[in-house]
Amino acid sequence: xxxAKPPQPFLxxxxxxxxxTQIWRSIFRHGMPSTNRNRVLVVxxxxxxxxxxxKIRKSGIRLKFTWCMGGLTFFLFLVETFTGLLxxxxxxxxxxxxxxxxxxxxxxxxxxIMREIHRWGAHAMVITVWLHMFRVFMxxxxxxxxxxxxxxxxxxxxxxxxxxxxxxxxxxxQLAIWAITVGSNMAxxxxxxxxxxxxxxLLVLGDVPMVHAGSDARFALLGGRFxxxxxxxxxxxxxxxxxxxxxxxxMAVHFWRVRKDGGISGPV
Amino acid sequence: MADEKxxxxxxxxxxxxxxxxxxxxxxxPTVKHTPRSNTVGPGIKASLEKKPAEPAGAxxxxxxxxxxxxxxxxAFSAACTSSLVATARFLFPNVLFEPPQAFKAGFxxxxxxxxxxxxxxxxxxxxxxxxxxxxxxxxAVCTHLGCSPNWLAAENKFKCxxxxxxxxxxxxNFEGPAPRPLERARIVLADDGQILVDKxxxxxxxxxxWEKTDSFLKA
Numbered sequence: 001x002x003x004a005k006p007p008q009p010f011l012x013x014x015x016x017x018x019x020x021t022q023i024w025r026s027i028f029r030h031g032m033p034s035t036n037r038n039r040v041l042v043v044x045x046x047x048x049x050x051x052x053x054x055k056i057r058k059s060g061i062r063l064k065f066t067w068c069m070g071g072l073t074f075f076l077f078l079v080e081t082f083t084g085l086l087x088x089x090x091x092x093x094x095x096x097x098x099x100x101x102x103x104x105x106x107x108x109x110x111x112x113i114m115r116e117i118h119r120w121g122a123h124a125m126v127i128t129v130w131l132h133m134f135r136v137f138m139x140x141x142x143x144x145x146x147x148x149x150x151x152x153x154x155x156x157x158x159x160x161x162x163x164x165x166x167x168x169x170x171x172x173x174q175l176a177i178w179a180i181t182v183g184s185n186m187a188x189x190x191x192x193x194x195x196x197x198x199x200x201x202l203l204v205l206g207d208v209p210m211v212h213a214g215s216d217a218r219f220a221l222l223g224g225r226f227x228x229x230x231x232x233x234x235x236x237x238x239x240x241x242x243x244x245x246x247x248x249x250x251m252a253v254h255f256w257r258v259r260k261d262g263g264i265s266g267p268v
Numbered sequence: 269m270a271d272e273k274x275x276x277x278x279x280x281x282x283x284x285x286x287x288x289x290x291x292x293x294x295x296x297p298t299v300k301h302t303p304r305s306n307t308v309g310p311g312i313k314a315s316l317e318k319k320p321a322e323p324a325g326a327x328x329x330x331x332x333x334x335x336x337x338x339x340x341x342x343a344f345s346a347a348c349t350s351s352l353v354a355t356a357r358f359l360f361p362n363v364l365f366e367p368p369q370a371f372k373a374g375f376x377x378x379x380x381x382x383x384x385x386x387x388x389x390x391x392x393x394x395x396x397x398x399x400x401x402x403x404x405x406x407x408a409v410c411t412h413l414g415c416s417p418n419w420l421a422a423e424n425k426f427k428c429x430x431x432x433x434x435x436x437x438x439x440x441n442f443e444g445p446a447p448r449p450l451e452r453a454r455i456v457l458a459d460d461g462q463i464l465v466d467k468x469x470x471x472x473x474x475x476x477x478w479e480k481t482d483s484f485l486k487a
Contacts, residue, residue, distance in 0.1 A: 086358055108363040111354045 051255040060264035065139065069132035073160075074251065076125040080163075083118040084240065091170070093236035095229050098172035122164055129160045141265040149257040152250055159247045166239035172232060180235070181227050187218035194218060367392055370466040372458055376487060379403065384419050384437060394453055394465055395419060395426075397437060403485040405453040405465045406439045412446040426450065440473065449473045454482045 008016070018024055030041040043049045059065060090109055091101045106112045133153065136142055142150035169180045188196040192203065195216040203210040213225060223230025258264060371392050379385060379398040388394045393416070395406045406426075410417050415430035425442075426435040433444030440449040454469035463485065471483035478484070 086355070089359065090361070104363065109358065109361050111358040114358055 051252060052259060056263055057266050059266050065266075066264065067131060067135050069128050069135055073125060073128045073132055076121050076128060077247070077251070079121045080118060080125065081244065083114055083121065086114055087118060088240060093170065093232050095172070095232060098170065098232060102171045102173075122167060126160060126164055129157055133157060139265060145261045146257075146265065149254060149261060152254045152257065156247060156250050156254060159243055159250070163239060163243050163247070166235040166243065169227070169232060169235045170239065177227050180231065184218050184221055184227065184231075187221055188216065190217045369468040370464065372460075373405075373463040373465050375462055376403065376457075376485075384421070386419050388465070389416075389419075392465070392467070394467065396455070396463070396465070398487075400487075402487045403455055403463065404439075404483060405455040407451045407453050407467060407470065409451070410446060411441065411448045411450060412444070417450075452478060452483045455485045456482055457485065 019028075029045055030038050033039040033042040043052070087105065090105050092098065102115065105115050136150065136153065165180075165183060169176045188194045190197045192199040193211065193216055194200060195209075195212050195218075197216075200211040200216070201209070213219065219225065221231075221234070222228075223234045371388070373388055373394075373396055379396065381398050381400055383398055385396040385398065388396060389408050393408045395408055397404055397406060408416050410428040410430065410433055412428065412431055412433050415428050417426040417428040417433065417435065420427050424437060426437070426439075428434075428444065428446070431445050433441060433446035435441050435446070435450050438449075439452060441447070449472070452471040452473075454466040454471070456464050456466075458464040469482065471477035471480060
């Protein structure tokens with residue numbers, strides 16, 4: 001059979017050889033996406049692609065309509081993950097080292113703008129996530145059947161702001177310490193859970209108050225009564241592991257719901 | 269060859285009915301076309317008929333793309349490559365927070381003949397041994413798997429706690445799994461008369477390097 005074929009050019013022979021290997025066929029389990037069936041298979045058998053709609057209305061990706069703000073937010077999240085991972089190689093979240101490591105990152109480590117990329121990316125992400133929300137609101141994309149995804153998005157917005165807040169403490173300079181001192185003081189006024197908040201005085205066992213300065217929401221956040229070693233470590237762990245993990249899971253749900261609710265909403 | 273025959277037809281769409289466009293829930297839609305005339309519109313017709321005369325010296329779209337496209341791709345590739353290189357470089361710090369490789373170990377007169385000095389082991393990982401005719405610096409890294417041996421003065425030997433390798437005071441191995449003697453570091457007199465030990469230059473006995481001058485400081 002093979003001998004009946006006319007001699008093939010070298011490149012197509014090589015291509016045929018590569019695509020016929022077990023390695024290739026175990027990764028790509030279908031032919032080129034040149035038919036409708038294979039296009040669907042490509043999307044359905046790829047864990048990343050299958051979160052996306054199989055078909056998108058042309059108007060649904062028009063820049064004037066979406067501003068690409070959701071995509072930009074996700075891109076910035078990837079940038080923050082990557083640069084943040086690299087920064088973790090040098091940064092130690094302790095009172096003795098934190099500030100010096102930030103100076104070291106800026107002045108001694110090669111590519112001293114790595115931290116600035118992380119910081120600017122964070123600012124940009126807060127802006128894009130707000131603009132994304134604004135666009136979704138203005139285009140009415142929060143209406144049924146997308147109301148569930150709107151709520152997922154609101155949680156993701158809060159998580160973005162919390163990422164920004166927890167990251168703000170890590171340079172451990174005066175700006176960081178006092179900003180977090182002021183910011184975390186708001187937790188004193190949490191209803192029931194903050195020791196200065198409404199309802200906290202109701203939670204008593206006889207004469208003993210259950211919620212006081214050493215046992216309220218602010219104490220749990222800071223790991224102490226003021227912004228110190230405990231707060232730095234807690235904010236670091238939340239910033240690098242806790243919040244990104246939750247945000248990553250919710251992002252998968254968010255993208256999945258976009259698909260399941262009929263893709264990006266089109267213009268009226 | 270038989271296998272080849274078997275797999276030959278599998279990749280194609282053999283055995284499947286002809287594909288119809290898939291639509292979730294419901295019969296395939298009747299394709300709605302807005303009626304479109306096959307005649308060329310007046311604007312297109314005009315553009316087909318007369319090519320706009322290019323003013324002399326003007327840059328045409330084709331010649332513009334001919335140069336900007338490759339330049340753009342080269343610039344884009346260069347930007348990507350340099351970002352990658354810079355990111356890789358980021359992993360190699362310029363400043364290390366480690367003890368220096370070279371240090372000054374006091375004046376020769378501070379050492380007693382026949383003693384193994386363990387003062388510098390914690391900070392720099394080096395023993396300085398004073399023999400009758402001079403000094404040598406042994407690096408406190410076991411040649412088996414890199415643990416730190418201890419100097420046992422009573423038994424007159426270095427003993428590694430990990431796997432029991434033993435070394436004579438010269439650094440030569442005599443028991444346990446260590447395959448070769450301890451390494452010696454460069455030891456010289458500095459300008460101010462102090463002993464200078466430099467671990468960045470090592471001497472291995474099995475290579476005959478203990479014969480070299482800087483491996484031994486004559487008293």
